[in-house]
Amino acid sequence: MAITFAVNGVARQVDVPDTVSLLEVLRNHLGLMGTRYGCGLEQCGCCMVLVDDQPSYACTREAGTLEGRRITTIEGLSTPAKLHPLQQAFLEEQAGQCGYCLSGILISAKALLDRNPNPTRAEIVAALDKHLCRCGAHQRILRAVERAAGLLRDGRPA
């Protein structure tokens, strides 16, 4: 079936079976490789994207449910000229090791900061707790989200 939706602000149309996953659509039909397969079971968060501003697991989200929706992926955070404050903060904190989990974590962090510009540490932990990071960069990631909140609020790190 033909599905029309917006990906990172651009109207897209794909013709796929309605049970195909959003992950497959993003990676193999639209060439957006930053959203990644980790488990296919909604257990790790590597595939997290925003669907109408809500964090959603792309690995299990079926294409047939996407008509008219707005999708945001990691590629939609920055422009070629400018990183999103979250990305800038992650680099400033060197928040990551292997980085495989970071696309999904950045997406969940964006959803959090979009609805709560001034989150507490506990609120950041709660927003990211569905994500796994095997390298152990958690504390840096939490600091980076706090720093990004500061950058977004007043252009300065928190």
Place this chain on the structure above:
Amino acid sequence: MTAPALPPSLVENPRLDRWIRFQPNRTVRIATGKVEIGQGVVTAIGQIAADELDVPLDRVAVLSGDTTSGPDELYTSSSLSIEVSGSSVRLVCAEVRAKALERAALRLNCSRDDLTVVDGQFLQDGAPTGQDYWTVAAEIDLSQPVTGTAPMKLPTAYKVVGQNVPRRDLPAKVSGAAFVHDVAPHNLLHARTLRQPGRGAVLSTLDEAAIRRAAKGELQIVREANFVAFVSPVESVAHAAAAAAPLHAKWDNVRRIEPEQQEAAWLQGQPSDDRRIGALPSEKPPKRLVQMTISRPYVAHASMAPSCALAEFRDGHLTVHSHGQGMHLLRKNLAAALALPIEAVTAQHLHGAGCYGHNGADDAALDASLIALRLPGHCIRLQWRREEEFGYEPVGPAMLVTLHVDLDDKGRPADWTTEIWSPTHVQRPGSNSGFLLATEAMANPPPEVVPSDPTEARGGGGTRNAVPIYDVPTHRILHHLILRAPVRTSALRGLGVLPNVCAIEALLDELAARAGEDPLAYRLSILSDPRARRVLGGVAERAGWNTRGPAGTGKGLGVACARYKNRSAYAAVVASVTVEEAVRVERVWCLADAGLVINPDGVRNQLEGGIVQAISWTLKEQVRFDEQGIASLDWDSYPILRFSEVPEITADLVSGGGNPALGVGECSVGPTAAAVGNAVAHALGVRICDMPFTRERIMTALLKRA
């Protein structure tokens, strides 16, 4: 003048041009055989080269893990990248710098001593000469072998080494473009496998029609003996075929295992290769014998990404992209497995998720290559499924460690025996210790290897860190290398370090308690190594050790210290825990001595990662078996530490004190697990000796105390 001993990488790859090349765009390309696995090595190697050459860091490009032109440095393992590759790059750059200055001096008709290097340009008495590395590069013979005799900079002259240089690979990783998994050339075909359930299993029937029905799309089935792969231009079709395949495959001669084999306790009494290392057996009967047994079960690498590889066979040449830890060895292993001449194989590294040791990366490369040879001209992207990664990667071996320690009349260790039961810690392919997984599925599988462990000269496997760093007059190791493990085991971050350090440090707490002394004071009374004393004392001060309360309150503080491999980086750790129904690690302080530090923030990142991973292993992780094999096949059945469970961490470094650089990737894991174990024992007033510290074990311990 006799040349100094060269690092092993330079002995094997002596030609300068294997390591360094001046490029027309006024950059210098440094090549290393070590690969980026999230530990920041590519950045650190660049820093070393920039300083030794006096070239700005942004003019240093680093090529990593490429068999077409980089050096063979075996595997990226054992915290040796900075020690071996880093020191090799430093020697090479010093020598090339000297050669370049010699050529420039000839051109300028001056003495080499009149010249200095600033930003890659050669200055004479401080004034520009128009000469630089790139003007003289064509006249330097880089085909020469390195001699190791060129003068190197003194550490006091370093400008880039020692700085918190941001990781070079991270910008791509926060913007969605980074991994081998994400490469998609126009001729791509997606592939998944049906795994042979185990060595010797024979595929008797495969209902291909049923699999095709389940796949719902264009599908090729590649079958070679007991290896089966599903290939499609549509990834979801290949995935669906593989997901359905086990239901439509019948296997004969499947080995069954017993669920109780998942416990470390099962190892005792199994057939083993036994050896003694160290002192002869004591002839005197012990007077004050104390014993302690610690166990750790099988543990998974549990990489965030299932293993993946790209392979393309074109005009008789196989090109493979892999996230494995050693591209030259992968090339050799693939050539051998596929009966191709070595010249017909190229292996190039692309980033993968963190591996923490030998996981499925190399195996996936052979899977992809087997398919590529059958479907020439296509780029085969082979990716393991999540359950395949958990079920078929080699796992870190279970270990049982028993200490038998006889005390002197002051309550100090006099005669110490460390007895270890463990399957092998290394079955990396191509080292006579293991082979690529799919070779077992071929018509003529390689003979089963007799397990061996890394030698003591390489730091040992099960015996790694079995020798205490404390003053022990007489020490011996009795090592029982288990000959037939129920599952494939191989290198996991630190090898035997975690159970061995846990056992030593647990025993020291017990000995301190017997002597009525504080655990820190007791340790310092038997610790002569000044570097160990410095980190141990320093971390205790940072953690406020002197405010430590009584045992059995539900709150605990534990300390531990080790020197990785007894010759690499030192780390001392204090952990603060709260124990109710579960253990919560509240805070961790770590102080490490890694000698000369290339990138302090990179080192802290590694220390922190090791701390989190060790807590996760200690509190939560166990690979579980059923009769088919590994049964913990997803993140629900194999939980790891989450954001809500990670403690505050303070990881610091002492200054290098003129000591050489030491690798840090693995130094924090042993002391962290041991400090947590000791903190939990302090909180409960009774010790839990078996990892992981599950709710059940906490309850059992509490009942024991009552």
